[in-house]
Amino acid sequence: QRVGYxxxxxxxxxxxxxxxxxxxxxxxxxxxxxxxxxxKLKKVAQQYGIxxxxxxxxxxxxxxxxxxxxxxxxxxxxNSMHAEYTIRGAQAGKHILCxxxxxxxxxxxxxxxAACKKANRKLMIAYRIQYEPYNRLVRDMxxxxxxxxxxxxxxxxxxxxxxxxxxxxKKALAGGGALPxxxxxxxxxxxxxxxxxxxxxxxxxYSTPGNPLFKEVEEAMSWQMRFPGGILVDCITHYxxxxxxxxxxxxERGWMHLNNxxxxxxxxxxTSHAEGPAKMQNHITISPKNQFAAEMDHFxxxxxxxxxxxxxxxxxxxxxxxMEAIYQSAREGRPVKLPPVSGTDVFR
Ligand code: NAD
Numbered sequence: 001q002r003v004g005y006x007x008x009x010x011x012x013x014x015x016x017x018x019x020x021x022x023x024x025x026x027x028x029x030x031x032x033x034x035x036x037x038x039x040k041l042k043k044v045a046q047q048y049g050i051x052x053x054x055x056x057x058x059x060x061x062x063x064x065x066x067x068x069x070x071x072x073x074x075x076x077x078x079n080s081m082h083a084e085y086t087i088r089g090a091q092a093g094k095h096i097l098c099x100x101x102x103x104x105x106x107x108x109x110x111x112x113x114a115a116c117k118k119a120n121r122k123l124m125i126a127y128r129i130q131y132e133p134y135n136r137l138v139r140d141m142x143x144x145x146x147x148x149x150x151x152x153x154x155x156x157x158x159x160x161x162x163x164x165x166x167x168x169x170k171k172a173l174a175g176g177g178a179l180p181x182x183x184x185x186x187x188x189x190x191x192x193x194x195x196x197x198x199x200x201x202x203x204x205x206y207s208t209p210g211n212p213l214f215k216e217v218e219e220a221m222s223w224q225m226r227f228p229g230g231i232l233v234d235c236i237t238h239y240x241x242x243x244x245x246x247x248x249x250x251x252e253r254g255w256m257h258l259n260n261x262x263x264x265x266x267x268x269x270x271t272s273h274a275e276g277p278a279k280m281q282n283h284i285t286i287s288p289k290n291q292f293a294a295e296m297d298h299f300x301x302x303x304x305x306x307x308x309x310x311x312x313x314x315x316x317x318x319x320x321x322x323m324e325a326i327y328q329s330a331r332e333g334r335p336v337k338l339p340p341v342s343g344t345d346v347f348r
Pocket of ligand 1: 009010011012013014036076077078079099100101126128167173181
């Protein structure tokens with residue numbers, strides 16, 4: 001039994017990653033498409049065997065309500081549109097899988113959670129890293145204190161961008177620059193690895209004056225987070241460097257370094273640890289798995305078995321709250337304390 005998905009937005013992620021990933025899914029299938037381009041709808045529907053009557057324009061979005069094949073709506077639109085399309089999708093009686101970042105403000109995230117609760121529909125945020133095998137292995141090693149207690153994590157997610165007219169460079173559409181788009185991976189993955197919540201952040205941001213790419217959104221954000229037990233997490237994200245996506249977890253007697261940690265494929269795990277007087281270095285290889293397929297099948301299982309998703313709306317809300325504190329810290333040039341989060345383990 002496969003759960004039927006409607007994909008909303010036929011941009012890069014949908015066309016290049018999500019639709020092909022359904023081929024590796026066991027519990028999920030694409031059954032409907034929503035796009036502003038009739039030509040794209042026709043071409044993509046033919047390619048993936050989707051019925052012409054299951055192709056909708058944005059104006060027809062609410063008609064998904066009457067399509068019984070659609071159980072889940074997967075929202076793959078610019079960030080500023082996530083809240084509206086999630087709320088309307090839940091009101092249409094569908095479960096929602098929403099791309100990261102969840103929205104552009106904590107208030108929007110709260111409204112999305114409330115709308116899905118009211119409609120008694122599930123809401124999951126597409127944090128694919130939490131379904132990727134290498135990241136899950138490191139999480140297990142961290143949680144079992146394999147080489148002693150974790151002391152600090154260094155995390156970096158950087159890439160370059162070239163088109164100032166793209167929605168990612170418009171504050172109203174993107175919500176921010178490098179931080180909510182790619183820095184979010186450093187933030188969310190650190191929380192995932194440690195299983196606890198930061199208590200304080202201190203941040204510094206930069207945008208090259210006169211560069212049209214960074215007129216509205218930040219080019220770079222560097223920030224530190226304090227976690228319980230004195231664990232420090234040091235993150236940097238940049239929109240104007242060659243691709244670099246890694247983290248290193250430093251614990252008392254060893255470290256784990258995951259290269260390409262946030263990439264779609266190509267994770268490389270290197271470790272070092274003390275064994276008596278010797279220092280051991282290893283490359284650990286496990287079988288890779290399509291993260292997008294794993295993520296969609298997880299949500300389908302939750303729908304089929306009526307379970308709470310591993311990365312529900314509350315997970316996106318918590319990241320949004322932390323990002324708001326990071327921006328505040330960068331603006332005010334001082335550390336910002338975060339309120340304690342109740343019920344963290346509910347969504348771990
Ligand atoms: P994209 O620009 O390639 O596609 C966006 C789609 O939205 C396009 O088809 C565009 O036509 C449509 N759209 C509808 N209304 C629009 C408007 N007002 N302005 C601009 N576009 C509009 O973007 P993308 O890279 O596919 O990103 C879409 C979402 O997916 C974003 O939220 C992004 O953060 C997220 N994303 C996640 C990952 C991941 O690895 N999980 C990777 C890339 C993108």
